[in-house]
Each structure stands twice: as structure tokens, then as C-alpha cells.
Amino acid sequence: MLDKIRNILKLLKSVDFEQLNKISKKVDLGAVLNAVSKMDEKQLQMAMKMLTGGSNKKKELPPINADFYGMENKLSTEDQALLLKIRTFLETEIKPLVNNYWLHDEFPFEIIPKLASLNVCGYTFEGYGCAGGKSLMDGIIAAEFGRIDPSIATFLGVQSGLAMGSIYTCGSEEQKNEWLPQMQQFKKIGAFGLTEPEVGSGAAGGLTTTCRHTADGWVLNGQKKWIGNATFSDITIIWARDLGDGEVKGFIVKKENPGFNVEKIKGKMALRIVQNGLITLTNCIVPESDRLPHANSFKDTAKVLQMTRAGVAWMAVGCARGAYENALEYTLKRKQFGKPIAAFQLIQNHLVEMLSNLTAMQTLVFRLSELQDEDKLRDEHASLAKVFCTLRTRDIVSRAREVMGGNGILLEYNVARFLADAEAIYSYEGTKEINSLIVGRSITGFSAFV
CATH class of the missing domain: 1.20.140.10 (Butyryl-CoA Dehydrogenase, subunit A, domain 3)
Structure with a gap:
């Protein structure tokens, strides 16, 4: 009995006399001690737990697990290792930067060489320095980037998917060899110009940007809007309607091409790290060698x-x-x-x-x-x-x-x-x-x- 009383007194030892006096006016302390003396060990433990609000030990919470059905467990050992590598990189190199750059509507150019070291750009393409990996892992990479910052994920998507994808799908072998290895290592940055100021959803049949074949090459005129990476890209894939046959054709347009001008779009409320541009093409001359030979209709654009x-x-x-x-x-x-x-x-x-x-x-x-x-x-x-x-x-x-x-x-x-x-x-x-x-x-x- 004395041991049981000692246990309950441990709860009261931190109570000063004034508090004890207040308690005695509400509770018959003698009756409490008498009741405690009659408790078995299990009952006493339950009473102690109620009085203390549970164990003094800090509650151990489950880990934060957003992969609730364990989809990542279906990946191969190699892909799981790559995922861990990417996740660690993004947590340590990208996450600390993004809020500041997002706030100031700027791009962190210092991360580009670091992104190259991951070797995931153009992940699904065969050859040209690309990994030749599966689409599943490519999707997981996109999600992992988006988990840290959708702006950086968009930058990678434009470079790796839209720009490189256009050349990989619609380009000549010479164009692939010239551009894809450099783009895979981010030595050259690409953009993708399809959307226009007045044409978004209706791009399949309503492009107002035109191309005209001449003896000197192709002459492009028109505007493209919301073009990610355009303010600093080395090349931009431009899609234009051929005045000759009415079909959509694709071109690799270099930033130094005469008649090519880019203006940064300001005042965005979303994806503020992405540098979107308004492109104006004024009698922009593009040589035949920079036309994508396998882009001859909007169906080819749709493949990308x-x-x-x-x-x-x-x-x-x-x-x-x-x-x-x-x-x-x-x-x-x-x-x-x-x-x-x-x-x-x-x-x-x-x-x-x-x-x-x-x-x-x-x-x-x-x-x-x-x-x-x-x-x-x-x-x-x-x-x-x-x-x-x-x-x-x-x-x-x-x-x-x-x-x-x-x-x-x-x-x-x-x-x-x-x-x-x-x-x-x-x-x-x-x-x-x-x-x-x-x-x-x-x-x-x-x-x-x-």
C-alpha cells in the first residue's frame, strides 16, 4: 500500500500548499488515497495515465509518406537508387533557393551545371548521350522535380521534352547529332514556340505565324507567346503555317537569327521562376538546313x-x-x-x-x-x-x-x-x-x- 501511495504522491509533490488547499476543498484526499490503496497494479497504471495525460515519453509520430500505396517499391533497384539521388539533390541544392527566385521572378542559372550532373535530360531518348530509359522513370523524375518546385520542373520539361523531343521526333540525323548531345548536358538551352497571343487551343488549324519558302531559305513572320526558357534559350522550335501548302512546319530558330526578338513576360502570378517570352518574328530568315524535315503537318506536332x-x-x-x-x-x-x-x-x-x-x-x-x-x-x-x-x-x-x-x-x-x-x-x-x-x-x- 505504501508503494502505491508513494506513486500517487509523486503527482502531488510539485503542487504547492496553496494548490493543495484548493484541491482539498473539491476532493476528499483521504477517500482518494483509500481508493488508491485498493487498486491492483493495472488499475493503478490506468489511473496514473489518466492523471498525467499519458506517458511522459514524447509520442512517436508516423513518418510522412506520400507514396501511400508504395508505388515506388515497384521500381527496379537501379531506378530506386536514381530516385534517391535526385530527391537528395533537389532537397539540398534546389529547395533552399526556390522561394527567393520565385519571389523575384528570376531564374537560378547557377543550377544548370548541377542539373547536367544528374544525367536525366532527354531520359527516354536512345543515343546522343541520352539514357534510353523507360517512360515510367521519366515520369517519376518529372514528379520529383514538381514536388520541390513546378517552375524548375517546367524548365526541365521544356528542355528535355518539348525542345529535345521535337528534334528527336521530327529532326534529321544531322540535326540530332548537332543539338541533342549539347542539350542533354544543358550546354545549349532550348525552347518550344507553338502558342500565340491569339491562338492557344486552336493551334491545330489556326496558327497565324507563317513561313514562306524562298531561294534564301524560309521567311517566318508572326508572334509566339508564353514560351518558356525563350529569354535565354540558344534555340527555339518554331511552328508556323506554310503559305504554300497550308500545313504546319517546324524550324530550329537560333537566337542570333535576324528578325528574331524576345520580350520577357512580366507580372505572372504562377511559375515565376520560368522565364516566359513573347517572341516576335519579323522576316526572320531560317536556312533549309534548320527546317525539321519530318515536321510537315500538325499531326507531327501532336506526336511531341x-x-x-x-x-x-x-x-x-x-x-x-x-x-x-x-x-x-x-x-x-x-x-x-x-x-x-x-x-x-x-x-x-x-x-x-x-x-x-x-x-x-x-x-x-x-x-x-x-x-x-x-x-x-x-x-x-x-x-x-x-x-x-x-x-x-x-x-x-x-x-x-x-x-x-x-x-x-x-x-x-x-x-x-x-x-x-x-x-x-x-x-x-x-x-x-x-x-x-x-x-x-x-x-x-x-x-x-x-
Whole structure:
């Protein structure tokens, strides 16, 4: 009995006499001690736990795991090692920089040589210094970059997918040998010029930028807008409508070409690290040797877009994952009413909704890339993934901001960027409406395009 009383007195020893006097007016201390003396060991332990609010030992929380279904475990040992290498690099070299550069609307050029060392640019291409890897791992790389910063992911996507992809898919062997090895190592930077000031979704048949064949080569006139990397790229892939046959053709346009001018687009609220340009082509002369010989209609352009649209879906997954992870970490640390806000039901509901959407997105794009590796990918597959993933990403980043309250709009808490950047990802590489029509045409047999 004395041992039991000593245990309960341990709880009271820190209470001063004034507090003890107050307690005695509310509780019969003699009756309490008598009741304690009659408890067995299990009952006493339960009483001690109730009185102390649980163990003095700090609660061990589960690790933050955004790969809830363990999709990454399906990767080969080599790919898992590459993923770890990329994740470590992005966490240490990129994450500390992005908030400042995002705020000031500038690009961190010092990271370009470091990106080259990863050897992941043009990851799926065979030869020309490229890895010849699988589309699945290429998608995971895009997501991993998006998880840290969608702007840097977009820079890589333009360089690796759109610009290099155009040359790889539509270029001559001479053009591939000249440009792809240099671009793979970021010694030359590329851009992709399709969208125009007045033509976005209607690019298939409505390009106003024109090309005309002459004895001196091709003469290009028109404008391109929202062209990522354009303010500092060495080459830009320009798509123009041929005045001779009305078909869309592709060109490698160098920054020093006469008649080629770029103006930086300012005042963006999203992807602020990406340097988007407004390109003006005024009787811009391009030699025949810089025309992409296998780009002779918009169908050839669409081959590049199909490939990169899958990458955008992966990038949306990364953006959503970054927002979720930062929000979950915040709720585990932020305390209100005496405990972490993650302990409250409504916060947990938001977190579960976020994780549900994220997991659905992950499984969808995983299968999408498997189809790509099996050479079974169709336009409607990529479009469905783009629609679903970017739509769900908007919901996830919104909930991430919500559980963080007012702090969610501050850059230092690493969710505000994702909230803003998700809006750009939602629109580029085909809007929800256009991609929905592509899927709709596939499942109904009717084209609802104007």
C-alpha cells in the first residue's frame, strides 16, 4: 500500500500548499488515497495515465509518406537508387533557393551545371548521350522535380521534352547529332514556340505565324507567346503555317537569327521562376538546313505534345505531393488548444481527402507510363491523365493552404508556390476543356470540336 501511495504522491509533490488547499476543498484526499490503496497494479497504471495525460515519453509520430500505396517499391533497384539521388539533390541544392527566385521572378542559372550532373535530360531518348530509359522513370523524375518546385520542373520539361523531343521526333540525323548531345548536358538551352497571343487551343488549324519558302531559305513572320526558357534559350522550335501548302512546319530558330526578338513576360502570378517570352518574328530568315524535315503537318506536332502531356500529368502529381507533404508536416507541428492541429477531426478529414486524390493520381500516371513503355499510349490516354491530375491538384493545393490557415499564403511555409503554380499547370499543354473533348471523341465516336 505504501508503494502505491508513494506513486500517487509523486503527482502531488510539485503542487504547492496553496494548490493543495484548493484541491482539498473539491476532493476528499483521504477517500482518494483509500481508493488508491485498493487498486491492483493495472488499475493503478490506468489511473496514473489518466492523471498525467499519458506517458511522459514524447509520442512517436508516423513518418510522412506520400507514396501511400508504395508505388515506388515497384521500381527496379537501379531506378530506386536514381530516385534517391535526385530527391537528395533537389532537397539540398534546389529547395533552399526556390522561394527567393520565385519571389523575384528570376531564374537560378547557377543550377544548370548541377542539373547536367544528374544525367536525366532527354531520359527516354536512345543515343546522343541520352539514357534510353523507360517512360515510367521519366515520369517519376518529372514528379520529383514538381514536388520541390513546378517552375524548375517546367524548365526541365521544356528542355528535355518539348525542345529535345521535337528534334528527336521530327529532326534529321544531322540535326540530332548537332543539338541533342549539347542539350542533354544543358550546354545549349532550348525552347518550344507553338502558342500565340491569339491562338492557344486552336493551334491545330489556326496558327497565324507563317513561313514562306524562298531561294534564301524560309521567311517566318508572326508572334509566339508564353514560351518558356525563350529569354535565354540558344534555340527555339518554331511552328508556323506554310503559305504554300497550308500545313504546319517546324524550324530550329537560333537566337542570333535576324528578325528574331524576345520580350520577357512580366507580372505572372504562377511559375515565376520560368522565364516566359513573347517572341516576335519579323522576316526572320531560317536556312533549309534548320527546317525539321519530318515536321510537315500538325499531326507531327501532336506526336511531341502527346509525349509531353503525359509528363505534365506527372508534374501535377509532384506539385500536389509537395503541397500535401508540407501541409501534413505543418499540422503535426502547429498547436492550437493545447495539441497539434493534426489531432483534430476536421483537419484529418482534409488530409485524408488530399491523400486520396494524390494516391488516385499516382496510380493513374503509373499505368499511363506503363502504356507508354508498351507503345500503347494514345492521345486520349494522355489527355485523361492531364485532365484528372491537374483538376485534383487544384483541390489538393487548396486544402493544403486551408489547413495552414493564414500561414498558407506565406512563401516560407512552402505551400503558396504550389497553390499558385497549380493554376498554370492546369492550363498549359491543353486546357481541361480541350483535353476533355479529346477523351469525349474517343469514347463516343463524335467530335465535339468546333
